Structures are given as structure tokens and as C-alpha cells.
Amino acid sequence: MRSLLEKYxxxxxxxxxxxxxxxxxxxxxxxxxxxxxxxxDYLNVPLSTVVSTATFYSMYSLKPRGxxxxxxxxxxxxxxxxxxxxxxxxxxxxxxxxxETTEDEVFTLETTSCLGVCGVAPAMMIDEELYGNLTAAxxxxxxxxxxxxxxxx
Amino acid sequence: MRxxxxxxxIGINEEALLAGARxxxxxxxxxxxxxxxxxxxxxxxxxxxxxxxxxxxxxxxPDGVVYAGVTVADxxxxxxxHLLKGRPVERLRLAARPTGPTGLTKKQPRIVLDNxxxxxxxxxxxxxxxxxxxxxxxxxxxxTKPADVIDVVKKSGLRGxxxxxxxxxxxxxxxxxxxxKYIVCNADEGEPGTFxxxxxxxxxxxxxxxxxxxxxYAVGASKGYIYIRGEYSLSIERMQKAIDASREAGLLGEAxxxxxxAFDLEIKxxxxxxxxxEETSLIESIEGKRGFPRLKPPYPGAMGLWSKPTVVxxxxxxxxxxxxxxxxxxxxxxxxTESSPGTKVYTILGQVAHPGLIEVEMGTPLRTIIDxxxxxxxxxxxxxxxxxxxxxxxxxxxxxxxVGMDYENLKEYAAxxxxxxxxxxxEDASIVEMLRxxxxxxxxxxxxxxxxxxxxxxxxxxxxxxxxxxxGSQADLDDLVRIAETMQAASLCPLxxxxxxxxxxxxxxxxxxxxxALHQGAxxx
Numbered sequence: 001m002r003s004l005l006e007k008y009x010x011x012x013x014x015x016x017x018x019x020x021x022x023x024x025x026x027x028x029x030x031x032x033x034x035x036x037x038x039x040x041d042y043l044n045v046p047l048s049t050v051v052s053t054a055t056f057y058s059m060y061s062l063k064p065r066g067x068x069x070x071x072x073x074x075x076x077x078x079x080x081x082x083x084x085x086x087x088x089x090x091x092x093x094x095x096x097x098x099x100e101t102t103e104d105e106v107f108t109l110e111t112t113s114c115l116g117v118c119g120v121a122p123a124m125m126i127d128e129e130l131y132g133n134l135t136a137a138x139x140x141x142x143x144x145x146x147x148x149x150x151x152x153x
Numbered sequence: 154m155r156x157x158x159x160x161x162x163i164g165i166n167e168e169a170l171l172a173g174a175r176x177x178x179x180x181x182x183x184x185x186x187x188x189x190x191x192x193x194x195x196x197x198x199x200x201x202x203x204x205x206x207x208x209x210x211x212x213x214x215p216d217g218v219v220y221a222g223v224t225v226a227d228x229x230x231x232x233x234x235h236l237l238k239g240r241p242v243e244r245l246r247l248a249a250r251p252t253g254p255t256g257l258t259k260k261q262p263r264i265v266l267d268n269x270x271x272x273x274x275x276x277x278x279x280x281x282x283x284x285x286x287x288x289x290x291x292x293x294x295x296x297t298k299p300a301d302v303i304d305v306v307k308k309s310g311l312r313g314x315x316x317x318x319x320x321x322x323x324x325x326x327x328x329x330x331x332x333x334k335y336i337v338c339n340a341d342e343g344e345p346g347t348f349x350x351x352x353x354x355x356x357x358x359x360x361x362x363x364x365x366x367x368x369x370y371a372v373g374a375s376k377g378y379i380y381i382r383g384e385y386s387l388s389i390e391r392m393q394k395a396i397d398a399s400r401e402a403g404l405l406g407e408a409x410x411x412x413x414x415a416f417d418l419e420i421k422x423x424x425x426x427x428x429x430x431e432e433t434s435l436i437e438s439i440e441g442k443r444g445f446p447r448l449k450p451p452y453p454g455a456m457g458l459w460s461k462p463t464v465v466x467x468x469x470x471x472x473x474x475x476x477x478x479x480x481x482x483x484x485x486x487x488x489x490t491e492s493s494p495g496t497k498v499y500t501i502l503g504q505v506a507h508p509g510l511i512e513v514e515m516g517t518p519l520r521t522i523i524d525x526x527x528x529x530x531x532x533x534x535x536x537x538x539x540x541x542x543x544x545x546x547x548x549x550x551x552x553x554x555x556v557g558m559d560y561e562n563l564k565e566y567a568a569x570x571x572x573x574x575x576x577x578x579x580e581d582a583s584i585v586e587m588l589r590x591x592x593x594x595x596x597x598x599x600x601x602x603x604x605x606x607x608x609x610x611x612x613x614x615x616x617x618x619x620x621x622x623x624x625g626s627q628a629d630l631d632d633l634v635r636i637a638e639t640m641q642a643a644s645l646c647p648l649x650x651x652x653x654x655x656x657x658x659x660x661x662x663x664x665x666x667x668x669x670a671l672h673q674g675a676x677x678x
Contacts, residue, residue: 011441059424080582115384117168
């Protein structure tokens with residue numbers, strides 16, 4: 001953890017970058033208490049400062065998440081082409097609610113504001129990959145495909 | 154540089170990548186090699202080719218043929234028929250539409266997007282060949298004084314393309330004196346339905362580097378930050394490459410072009426907060442804090458990043474600077490209207506025949522944008538209305554379609570123009586449902602710092618939920634306006650001040666639909 005932090009000068013300016021890096025390094029895609037503590041120590045600020053910053057931004061999580069994060073867009077351009085139905089469908093398919101993680105720790109389902117790919121709405125992002133022109137059939141296919149790749153490693 | 158007889162540009166953006174553009178590119182290169190054309194025809198990655206929802210697009214030069222929806226299976230035919238025999242593959246040609254960077258029409262003046270989709274955004278040489286850094290060189294080599302640079306921008310009449318439409322030259326001239334100043338580029342594009350800045354970042358990153366350098370030169374700043382949404386991975390990657398290449402070439406750093414001017418750039422990656430599009434929140438976020446908006450005044454020009462004088466400009470605003478300095482204020486004033494000169498970049502989306510990215514002169518009527526550039530409502534449906542400007546935007550009904558899109562005509566809702574999002578709604582769209590979506594969005598994105606917004610956004614949402622479920626009353630409609638007006642008057646930043654716009658315009662423009670919803674809820678199909 002220390003080696004990840006030492007890439008940056010010890011100034012608060014780099015806190016967001018540090019949090020991005022530490023979260024990415026954690027297989028469960030979240031900021032552990034140790035990670036938050038390490039940032040606080042490195043920057044010599046109270047832990048509360050780091051926690052308050054981390055909880056402000058939607059891309060950080062303080063709870064363990066799945067190995068893959070599904071972010072489905074719920075902004076108006078996606079909404080008018082049926083995003084809500086897809087969110088419900090995904091939740092049902094995965095057996096979890098929005099913000100929850102599947103029991104096998106593969107997926108966390110999140111909603112997001114505009115992903116900026118409205119030309120192919122409705123859209124979602126799984127980890128760093130974007131998927132557009134989603135339909136009920138395709139959304140399940142994509143998710144199952146990621147699950148298969150996850151299983152084979 | 155090897156000369157090729159022809160070029161195939163492949164539009165690489167997030168959409169094309171997810172459609173498998175890399176596979177098509179590989180097939181194309183393999184196909185050319187197989188046909189022995191690899192020395193004659195060059196494959197170049199470029200940015201957005203000006204149309205969305207068209208799949209993978211290729212643009213073939215010098216023929217000027219544009220292909221859309223290309224798959225790996227089509228590549229062999231394109232190579233053998235068109236590139237080898239010179240017969241374009243008609244079935245893949247993009248249906249003639251009056252947009253696009255390749256001269257499909259002369260109707261679109263391209264000031265901001267002239268290189269997008271034409272050059273390889275990852276090549277400094279191509280950018281320079283297309284005029285990048287020319288304005289900077291002119292300014293430095295002619296010894297133009299910073300005050301004179303500001304003067305040109307003032308005379309051009311350029312107004313901020315982020316939202317408020319504040320005159321850019323004036324903003325620059327208000328920057329307080331000081332040893333250390335900063336230029337910040339706001340690339341935290343979060344307004345739903347907006348992605349024009351992403352396409353500029355992806356399609357012509359050197360334009361932005363140059364724009365920021367010129368801004369830095371004008372106000373006396375030696376450091377710039379580009380704050381890009383964390384979700385925009387390709388933008389971050391391309392921008393970083395452009396910065397590295399410029400630094401390598403000695404364009405960024407100390408003693409730029411042999412002068413005393415020094416300037417460097419750094420990218421800051423956001424972490425998911427709509428409110429950070431507000432300039433003081435964005436500054437807080439760069440400083441590594443929660444993105445809480447600050448009280449204004451003092452404005453960033455006086456006390457911004459680390460309390461130093463700071464200019465915050467939007468991507469599109471900065472992208473206008475190099476051409477203005479290259480061609481002069483008068484040239485720029487030749488476009489658009491008297492009070493809103495220049496062009497505006499829009500994304501046309503929703504139930505429209507040709508969704509996409511366009512650049513038109515300021516003052517172009519909404520009807521022209523939708524009918525001529527967007528091809529009208531999709532599937533021949535009746536035009537019901539449009540949401541212009543995203544969530545913090547305004548609904549326009551069928552009677553409002555002739556509005557001229559410029560700052561004067563849209564004065565009452567100034568923020569609307571900036572984001573450039575035009576969401577077209579056909580006859581079966583539910584305005585009531587859309588307004589509910591918007592109010593959910595505001596509740597989610599409210600940062601919680603000031604009470605009017607923190608308490609107001611959930612109240613608005615609850616009322617709207619009730620109306621959609623068919624349990625609303627006239628008092629609820631009145632409350633929506635009353636609460637949103639209070640928020641407008643008392644909130645700290647534009648987020649809390651904005652919900653009144655979509656609420657008021659929806660209630661005014663679609664009164665009957667809301668009355669119907671009070672009795673039976675929103676029609677859900």
C-alpha cells in the first residue's frame with residue numbers, strides 16, 4: 001500500500017488519485033479501513049478527513065463489492081428508451097437490489113448518472129468496459145459473458 | 154513522411170470501441186496487406202466522425218466516402234471493391250445526411266470540431282499539420298502582449314460555453330494580479346445527455362492544450378489543470394498522450410518557443426460527482442477535498458485554486474481560443490449573432506432520426522437543428538417537445554420549436570445552452586415520467602451542504618412520485634413550483650437553483666398532461 005502512495009507527493013491534492021489507486025488494487029473493489037488509514041497517515045490528516053472525502057464521491061465504496069461492478073445509466077436519455085425496465089430485470093436476474101453484491105461476490109449492481117454515450121442508449125459500464133444499445137436479452141447475455149470470463153479466470 | 158495515395162479514417166470513440174472497432178481496424182490492415190495495398194493506403198485512427206448510433210464508421214479519402222455500421226465481414230468487400238477497384242460499396246454508405254466533418258454539407262461551419270474526425274488525435278504531427286499551435290506561435294513570435302490577447306478574445310464576443318455564457322475575455326481580464334495563477338479546464342461533463350466535450354477531448358486533444366496555453370499566456374498563469382470525469386477513460390488517455398507529446402516536443406514546459414513563457418498541464422481525474430461541474434466545487438475537488446461549492450464572492454478570478462487567482466473555462470470555450478487568435482475577432486464575429494457570435498456544439502439525441510454531434514452557428518432555430526441536422530423525429534412520429542440542456546435544462550413544446558438557439562433568446566434559462574444537449578421527444582414520450590427522472594437525479598446529486606437543496610430535492614422527488622402514481626393534487630403542482638423557487642433563491646450553487654427550470658417549463662408547456670396525471674397517473678406503456 002505504501003508503495004502505491006509513494007508515487008505521489010505528500011499533499012492532499014493527490015488524495016483522489018490515491019483513493020482511485022488503492023481501490024483498484026483491492027480485489028473486492030473498495031477502500032478498506034487500512035487503506036483509508038494509510039492515506040490519512042501518509043498525508044498526515046485525520047482519518048475523518050479521508051473518510052469524508054471518500055464517501056462524497058460515487059466511484060468510491062467503503063463496503064466490499066463484487067469483483068465486477070455493473071454501472072447502469074439511469075439518466076433521462078437512457079430513461080426514455082427503457083433503462084428502468086433493464087435495471088429491474090438485472091436486479092431480478094442477479095437476485096440483488098441496486099447497491100448490493102451477489103452472494104458469490106461476482107457482481108455489484110449500481111446505477112450511475114449519465115455515462116456520456118447517449119447515442120447508444122440505454123447503456124451500462126461493467127468495470128472499464130462500456131456496453132450500449134442494451135435490450136432485455138442483451139443485458140443478460142453481457143452479464144453472463146462477464147461471469148463466464150470471471151470463472152475461467 | 155511516406156505519402157499514401159489514399160487514407161481510411163476509422164472513427165475511434167467509446168461507442169465504436171464497444172462495437173468492436175479494433176477488430177474492424179485489424180481486419181482492414183490485414184486486408185490491405187493481403188491486397189498489397191499497405192504502402193498505398195494508410196489506416197488512421199481518428200475521433201468521432203460526427204454521427205452516433207451508426208456503429209463503426211470509416212471515412213475514405215480522397216473520395217470522401219463515409220461508411221457506417223461496418224463489421225469485420227464487410228471489410229473484404231470494401232478493400233476489394235473500393236480500395237482496389239475504386240467502386241464504393243453503396244450498401245454501406247452512410248445515407249446522405251446533412252452533417253459530418255467530411256464536407257457532406259457546407260451548412261455546418263466547423264470552428265471547434267474542424268479537426269475532430271479528420272486527424273489522428275494521437276499524433277502531434279497531424280495536429281500541427283492541421284494548424285495546431287499556430288496561434289500560439291503567432292502570439293509568441295510577434296511578441297503580442299498578454300493584454301492584447303485578452304483584447305482579441307474580448308472583441309470576438311466569445312461567451313463561455315459551459316453554462317452561464319459569461320464573456321470569456323472579460324472573465325480573463327478580471328483575474329486578479331498575483332505571482333501564481335492557474336488555468337482550470339472544466340471537463341467534468343455530467344449533464345445528462347451531454348457528451349460534446351468528451352468528443353472534443355477524444356477527437357482533438359491538442360486543440361485544448363493550445364487553448365489552455367493561450368489562456369495561461371493571456372492571464373499570466375504557468376500551470377493548468379484539466380479536470381476530467383473519472384468515467385471518461387478514453388478522454389483521459391488521449392489527453393495524457395497529447396500532454397506528453399507536447400512536453401516532449403518542447404511545446405509545454407519552460408521557455409516555450411524560445412520565449413520566457415512557461416506553462417505546464419496536469420490532468421485531474423474526477424470520482425463521480427455531478428456537483429463538481431460547478432466551478433468552485435471543481436476547485437475543491439482538485440484540492441483533494443469533498444466537492445462542496447464555495448460561497449461566491451470571492452470568485453475564482455480573485456481567489457480560486459489554493460486561494461490563487463484562477464480562470465475556470467469549459468472545454469468548448471477553450472477550444473474556440475486558438476481559431477479566434479489565428480483568424481481574428483472579426484472572422485469569429487462573422488458567425489452566429491451580434492450578441493452571441495460563433496458556433497455551438499450540440500448533441501442531438503432521443504427520438505430523432507439521426508442522433509449525433511453537430512456544430513451550428515449561434516442563433517440557429519431549434520427546428521432547423523432537429524429537422525435538418527437530426528432528420529426529424531424518429532419513425533415519422535409527431536414532434537411533442539424537446540428537453541434542451543439536460544436535467545438542469547428546459548422543456549420546449551411544439552410551439553417553442555422555432556426558438557433561435559443563442560444566449561439572447563434563451564436568456565431566461567441561460568444554463569440551458571451550455572451543455573448543448575437536445576433530447577427530442579416524440580408523441581408517445583411522457584413528460585411527467587421524465588420530470589420524475591430529473592427530480593430523482595437532482596436528489597441523488599445534491600451534495601448536501603446547503604439546506605434548501607438538501608431538504609428541497611427529496612421533497613420535490615416525493616411529490617413527483619405521488620403524481621406519477623396518480624395520487625397527486627393541484628396543491629402538489631403548486632408545491633413543486635413553490636419549493637423549487639425557494640431553492641432557486643436560497644441555494645448556494647446552480648444545482649439547487651436549477652430544478653425550477655425543468656419544473657416550470659414542463660408545467661407551462663405540458664399543463665394538460667400534468668392535469669391528466671393528477672387523475673390517472675403517468676401513462677406507462
